[in-house]
Amino acid sequence: MEFFERFAVPHPSPAIYASMVAIVLVSIAIVVGITYFKKWGYLWREWLTTVDHKKIGIMYLISALLMLFRGGADAIMMRAQLAKPENTLLDAQHYNEIFTTHGVVMIIFMAMPFIFAFMNIVVPLQIGARDVAFPRLNAISFWLFFAGAMLFNISFVVGGSPDAGWTSYFPLAGTDFSQSVGTNYYMIAIQISGIGSLMTGINMITTILNMRAPGMTLMKMPMFTCSSFISCIIILFAFPVLTIALIMCTTDRLFATNFFTSTDGGMDMLWANLFWIWGHPEVYILILPAFGIYSEVISTFSQRNLYGYKSMVGSMVIISLLSFFVWTHHFFTMGQGALTNSIFSITTMAIAVPTGVKIFNWLLTMYKGKIRFTVPMLYAVGFIPLFTVGGVTGVMLAMSAADYQYHNTMFLVAHFHNTIIPGVVFAMLAGLTYYWPKMFGFMLNERIGKWGFWFLTIGFCLAFFPMYITGLDGQARRMYTYSESTGFGPLNMLSFIGAGLMAIAFIIIVYNVLYSIKNSPRNVGDEPWNARSLEWATHNPVPEYNFARTPHVASSEAFWDAKKKGHELFKGEIEKIHMPNNSGVPFIMGIIFFICGFSFVFALWIPVVVSLIGIFACMTLRSFEKDDGRYISADEVKATEAKFGGAKS
Amino acid sequence: MKELYPAKQVGGFVFSLFLTVIALLVYFMDMSFTLAMTILVVTAFVQATLQLVVFMHAGETKDGGAIYLNVLYGIIIALVTIIGSLLILIWDM
Numbered sequence: 110m111e112f113f114e115r116f117a118v119p120h121p122s123p124a125i126y127a128s129m130v131a132i133v134l135v136s137i138a139i140v141v142g143i144t145y146f147k148k149w150g151y152l153w154r155e156w157l158t159t160v161d162h163k164k165i166g167i168m169y170l171i172s173a174l175l176m177l178f179r180g181g182a183d184a185i186m187m188r189a190q191l192a193k194p195e196n197t198l199l200d201a202q203h204y205n206e207i208f209t210t211h212g213v214v215m216i217i218f219m220a221m222p223f224i225f226a227f228m229n230i231v232v233p234l235q236i237g238a239r240d241v242a243f244p245r246l247n248a249i250s251f252w253l254f255f256a257g258a259m260l261f262n263i264s265f266v267v268g269g270s271p272d273a274g275w276t277s278y279f280p281l282a283g284t285d286f287s288q289s290v291g292t293n294y295y296m297i298a299i300q301i302s303g304i305g306s307l308m309t310g311i312n313m314i315t316t317i318l319n320m321r322a323p324g325m326t327l328m329k330m331p332m333f334t335c336s337s338f339i340s341c342i343i344i345l346f347a348f349p350v351l352t353i354a355l356i357m358c359t360t361d362r363l364f365a366t367n368f369f370t371s372t373d374g375g376m377d378m379l380w381a382n383l384f385w386i387w388g389h390p391e392v393y394i395l396i397l398p399a400f401g402i403y404s405e406v407i408s409t410f411s412q413r414n415l416y417g418y419k420s421m422v423g424s425m426v427i428i429s430l431l432s433f434f435v436w437t438h439h440f441f442t443m444g445q446g447a448l449t450n451s452i453f454s455i456t457t458m459a460i461a462v463p464t465g466v467k468i469f470n471w472l473l474t475m476y477k478g479k480i481r482f483t484v485p486m487l488y489a490v491g492f493i494p495l496f497t498v499g500g501v502t503g504v505m506l507a508m509s510a511a512d513y514q515y516h517n518t519m520f521l522v523a524h525f526h527n528t529i530i531p532g533v534v535f536a537m538l539a540g541l542t543y544y545w546p547k548m549f550g551f552m553l554n555e556r557i558g559k560w561g562f563w564f565l566t567i568g569f570c571l572a573f574f575p576m577y578i579t580g581l582d583g584q585a586r587r588m589y590t591y592s593e594s595t596g597f598g599p600l601n602m603l604s605f606i607g608a609g610l611m612a613i614a615f616i617i618i619v620y621n622v623l624y625s626i627k628n629s630p631r632n633v634g635d636e637p638w639n640a641r642s643l644e645w646a647t648h649n650p651v652p653e654y655n656f657a658r659t660p661h662v663a664s665s666e667a668f669w670d671a672k673k674k675g676h677e678l679f680k681g682e683i684e685k686i687h688m689p690n691n692s693g694v695p696f697i698m699g700i701i702f703f704i705c706g707f708s709f710v711f712a713l714w715i716p717v718v719v720s721l722i723g724i725f726a727c728m729t730l731r732s733f734e735k736d737d738g739r740y741i742s743a744d745e746v747k748a749t750e751a752k753f754g755g756a757k758s
Numbered sequence: 759m760k761e762l763y764p765a766k767q768v769g770g771f772v773f774s775l776f777l778t779v780i781a782l783l784v785y786f787m788d789m790s791f792t793l794a795m796t797i798l799v800v801t802a803f804v805q806a807t808l809q810l811v812v813f814m815h816a817g818e819t820k821d822g823g824a825i826y827l828n829v830l831y832g833i834i835i836a837l838v839t840i841i842g843s844l845l846i847l848i849w850d851m
Contacts, residue, residue, distance in 0.1 A: 346835050382843050433835050437846055446850040 115711055119269045119289045120202045129266045158691040160244035163651055165251050166229030167548060170541070172255060173223040176214050178615070179262065183211035185612055188572070192605035194593040204589035205272035206265065206291070212275025216391070217299055218258040220529070223537040224398045225254070225309055228337045230548060231540075232313060234644035234651065235331045237322030237660040242315035244689040245731075250305040250312065252699025257302030260706045264294040268711065271295035274587065276384055277358075279369040279377035284362050293710040296359045301706050303351055310344030313337060322643070324662040328422065331642035331665050332408075332415055336401030339425045340394050343432060347390035354383035363712055378443055385436035393432040395529070397425055399536030400467060403489045406539050407471050409640045410486035411478025414666055417470040424463030431460045441509040442516045450509035457507035461500060468493060483638070484558035488539035491566050492531045499527030502577065517587075520580025523573045530569055538565075538618065546637045550650040551629040557621040564614035571607025575600035635753075641669040646678055648753040654686045654741055657750050683750070686741045698727045770812035777801045777808070 118125055143149055156164060186207050190199045199207065233241055241247050264270045271291035273282040282292050317338045321330070330338070357368040358380065367375035408415040415421065437445070437453035471493060480486065502524040506515050515521055538561075545553050576584075579597045591597050635648050646668045647656050658679040663670060670676035705720035781801045784794045810816045816825045 342831075346832065350839070376847065378847055379843075382846060386839055386843070430831075430834075434838055434842075437842070443846075444851060445846045449845050449850040452845075 115290070116267050118266065120206075122200075122203060125265060132263075132266060153693070154691070157696045158248075158693045160240070160248045160689050160691055160695075161653055162229045162233050162241050162244065162247060163548065163653075165247055166226045166231075168251060169222040169226035169229060169254075170548075172258060173219050173226055173537075176219040176222070176258060176262075180211050180214040180219055181612060181615060183207045183214065185608055187211065188601075188605040188608040190589060191591075191601045193602060194591055194595070194598045196590060199589060201589045202272065205274075205587070206270035208587055209271045209274050209277075209291075209295075210261070210265065213261065213271070213295065213299065215529075216275065216395075217302060218254075218261065220395045220533050220537075221302070221306060222254055222258075223533075224340070224395060225250075225306075227333070227402065227537075227540050227544065228309070228313055228341075228398060230544060231644055232334050232337050233316065233320070234547070234647065234655060235334045235642055236317060236320060236325060237643055237656055237662065238316060238320040239655055239686065240689060241312050242319060243312050245692050245695060246308055246312050248692065248695035249698055250309040252695045253305030253308075253702055254302040256699045256703040256706065257298045257300070257305065260301065260703055260710075261294055261298035264291060264298075268294070276381070276388070278384075279358075279361075279380045280371050282358070282362075282380070283370055283377075284365075290710050293359070293362060296355050296362065297706045297709050300352065300355045300359070301702050303348055303355070306344060307348040307352070310341040310348065313341040314345065317341075322660045322662045322667075325667075328419070329662060329665045331644075332404035332418070332421060333398065333401035333642075335422055336397045336404070336425055339429045340397040343390045343394050343397070343429050346433065347387045347394065350383055351387035351391075354380065354387065357383075359709075363709075378440075381440050381443065382436075385439045386433075388439065389436040390432045392529070393428055395533050397428065399533045400425070402536045402540040402543070403471065403492060404474075405640075405642060406485045406489045406543055407474050408666075409543075409638055410481045410483055410489075411475045412481075412639070413474055413478040414641070414669075415470070416473040416476075417466075418665060420466055421470055424466045427463045428460060431456060431463070435460060438507055438509070438512070441512040447509075454507055454509045458504055461504050461507075464500060468497060483542075484553070484555055484562060485539040485543040487559060487562045488535040488542075491562065492535045492539075495531035495535075495566075495569070496528060499524060499531065502527065515580065517585055518580035519576040519584045519586055522586045523576035523580060526573050526576075530573075535565075538562075543638065545625075546633050546649045547644060548650060550633065551625060551631050552633055552637055553621050553625045554629065557617060557624060561614050561617040561621060564610050564617060568607045568610025568612075568614055572604050572611060573607070575603045575607075641666040643667045646671065648750075652749050652753070654688060654746065654749075657683050657686075657746050683743050683746050685743050686746060687738055688741055689738050690736055692736075694727055694731060698724060701727070767812060770808055774805060774808055777805045781805075 143152060156168065159165065186199060187204065190196050190204060229241070229247065233239070269289040269291045271277065271287075271294055272289075273287050273292055273295070277292060277295055280286060282295075317330070317334060357366070360366040361368050361370065361375075367373040369375055369377050369380040371377050404415055404421065434456040435453055437449060438457045441450050441453075471489075475490075482490070502520070506512055506521060506524055542553050542558055545551075579600050580586075582595075582597070584591065584595070584597050584601075591601075633649060636645055637649070638645070642665065643660060643662065646660060656679075658681060660667065660678045661680055662678075663676055667676070667678060671678040701720045701723040705717055705724065708714075708716035708720065778801075781798060784797055789797075810829070816822065816829070
């Protein structure tokens with residue numbers, strides 16, 4: 110019995126026990142359901158072993174939506190707790206766990222896979238490739254992310270959630286102050302999915318450099334591909350820092366090393382430093398592909414080419430470089446001198462300049478355009494003013510002297526939600542609606558989608574704008590309650606109402622998906638949006654080989670040229686197509702990584718060693734495996750094309 | 759005969775051995791900490807550049823420019839990270 114005591118939750122509550130029961134019941138229901146409908150074979154063949162970039166993208170998408178709801182549930186609980194003074198809905202420990210998991214889930218397990226979903230689905234199509242450069246590595250990336258996400262999500266029912274904040278600052282995150290295994294979960298789950306992210310970055314860079322269609326030079330790539338490319342370069346340089354910092358932290362917690370301890374030569378501030386050396390580029394990793402999606406959406410629905418392509422690319426390159434030069438602005442109050450703070454204030458303000466260039470480019474793209482207010486365009490149009498507010502408050506926070514007033518208040522919380530929600534979440538929802546026909550061959554309902562947009566936007570403004578005021582009045586973040594005399598009560602109630610509206614918006618979005626699956630017409634054709642870039646030059650949904658013949662490209666808007674200027678996109682005969690084989694190894698490696706991570710969290714060394722051997726065995730197996738892929742014959746391609754209503758010309 | 763004899767590689771090999779010997783002197787000779795570290799840093803960087811150019815063949819293909827640009831980008835970010843961290847945590851703390 111003693112052995113199992115370590116898995117108990119150290120600070121339980123009825124809600125946690127209810128979640129345990131719910132998790133068990135849902136798992137049983139899923140297993141029974143799949144068995145009853147005899148879908149195990151289908152699941153294994155079509156999804157678990159797939160190396161197809163579109164299917165991996167869809168799996169990323171589903172995981173991201175699931176995690177959005179998990180993180181959203183955390184958010185609602187926090188807002189409910191703060192809705193009135195001296196509330197007792199949650200106690201301090203639960204509140205700590207909830208804001209920690211909210212942050213980690215939303216950034217690492219919601220925003221990142223959402224970005225990767227679109228990179229996977231859209232980038233190979235936009236550059237006219239059959240798949241990514243390393244299809245099997247891509248599958249491993251996904252399953253590592255998934256293993257990390259699941260490991261993190263079981264923390265609250267097995268062993269206890271991390272509770273040191275999503276930044277997990279030392280000495281709080283050290284073994285002296287965080288005795289439960291929660292912070293081990295944080296370190297190891299993020300480590301596993303971080304390895305996956307790093308591999309995706311490498312994979313996408315290679316894909317974009319080597320697999321572009323003939324004629325597509327680097328400056329003729331569609332904007333989303335360009336932004337993904339730059340974002341992946343940031344991944345490549347930023348994630349190794351996180352990997353190392355997490356290893357140091359893990360050894361501190363499990364093997365009693367002294368990297369981040371306050372005594373014995375350790376330096377607790379080094380963790381904050383390393384965390385933000387990764388953490389600040391990370392927010393640009395998220396926002397640049399989002400900018401790419403807005404660029405696609407805005408130029409499509411304004412029926413104009415993107416204004417200032419070169420300045421867009423240039424500003425993203427500058428952002429990518431500057432994103433590594435600003436990390437200190439996250440801890441201006443840590444005690445370093447005025448010189449350091451001044452340097453990082455200036456670099457931080459400088460980064461607003463290229464971002465501003467992009468805002469003006471989008472506005473000028475819309476100027477004199479024939480704007481159609483579809484759901485994706487609504488999100489894009491809503492993004493511009495809201496994100497600008499977030500950016501301007503960012504410049505306020507960038508002033509290091511003033512930051513002593515703002516630091517760790519609700520003002521900061523309002524600021525970063527004000528950039529991430531309109532910046533990233535709106536972009537993801539815009540992309541979801543925009544690329545839905547590309548993925549599934551039917552449209553999401555526009556009317557319900559617009560309801561979702563308005564609920565989300567109004568809810569967002571109600572939820573976060575009051576925080577600017579309470580923050581300036583001195584409400585600290587991460588405080589689980591406040592007294593009535595502070596006067597924060599009414600504005601926090603308003604925030605709670607806003608959060609409720611946002612929750613309704615997400616329910617509307619899910620309802621929209623279900624409604625559209627049932628009711629949407631299936632014959633949307635290949636071009637539902639009158640779009641411009643290359644991904645729309647193939648069928649909806651995309652056949653597994655993407656393009657029957659390799660496209661020949663002359664500009665960043667190849668499809669528009671083909672439609673309006675008579676550019677010949679596809680030349681020659683349909684030939685046999687070389688495709689990669691499916692493989693079960695990535696999925697198995699994901700499971701082994703999960704077991705390894707779980708054992709690591711609880712310091713069970715025998716399973717750790719066994720599963721590490723398993724991981725290396727999988728890698729060795731792959732080295733000796735001879736896999737030349739397979740061919741889809743020309744006849745098969747022709748038959749598929751005929752089913753879609755004839756080959757594209 | 760000239761293209762059959764890899765003069766560049768052999769020269770590079772000898773030079774890399776030479777650099778290793780210099781670095782080893784730090785261990786065998788009695789010198790100040792500053793001087794020792796300077797020698798180690800300089801020989802390490804020259805050694806890394808040598809390996810990259812002579813034995814990893816950077817710059818010999820048509821994407822040589824891109825490779826050097828990448829390396830430069832990496833070095834800039836590494837330097838900014840290290841100097842920035844030293845500035846924050848030691849020099850200006």
